[in-house]
Amino acid sequence: MSNENKLIHKFDFNFICDFFSTTKRQGPGSPEVTLKALSFIDNLTDKSLIADIGCGTGGQTMTLAEHVEGKITGLDLFPKFLDIFNENVKELNLQDRVKGIVGSMDNLPFQNEELDLIWSEGAIYNIGFERGLNEWCKFLKTGGYIAVSDISWFTEKRPAEIENYCMKKFPEMDTIPYKVAQIQKAGYIPVTTFILPENCWTEHYFAPLIRAQELFLDKYAGSKIAKEFVAFQHYDEEIYHKYKEFYGYVFFIAKKIGQ
């Protein structure tokens, strides 16, 4: 295993979140992709209740909120992300129907069969794709939708370097057909899947990180761990460019079926 690969385990969650507080998104994605995923969901009205789980600072939540009429609750573990989320809500004058709350995806504060839509971009891996699908299903109404993006393998086999690197970060990472089967087994009808285009990584994720890295290195001037963290991110980007035909983010959209 490379030194860079060992590094991810050294960084404290708060340290990582502090870094990502200065970026609009905390993972690959884009407004276009959020809207493409939304276009497959056909049950929403102004009465709809929507949860965005692992919302971060709410980049995708604000896009959703500007295109649906229902009420949206963004939930994330990290309070600083929610402070920024709720500032963004105010700036966009969405406070009558969008709010960010601190919470954990393994203990959601919703009622059974309350939600019309569960959204989650780049976050379900924290609980595990299969566990998240299973545990979150009860909060959805029958006919409600789940739309999640998750890192996935594009091929059955891949070079050892990328296999080892990704499996350390995302132990349950798997292929698209495997994940679709998990969706079916968890009580949903798979509606569609699509691969996020490269610009979700390059333009919307890696490019904004450059400014965030500068701010971070200024804030923690002289810190060895901050330098290592930024070095790790450069390695993460290199790895992406080297192996992008083997993996990427995929949107999975599914509908809850009746029992």
Ligand SMILES: C[S@@+](CC[C@H](N)C(=O)[O-])C[C@H]1O[C@@H](n2cnc3c(N)ncnc32)[C@H](O)[C@@H]1O
């Ligand atoms: C890769 S970021 C994605 C954020 C945002 N959805 C986006 O796409 O920009 C993953 C998010 O999951 C949150 N997270 C991690 N563990 C969590 C948990 N147990 N419950 C809720 N959120 C969690 C992190 O704080 C972070 O905001």
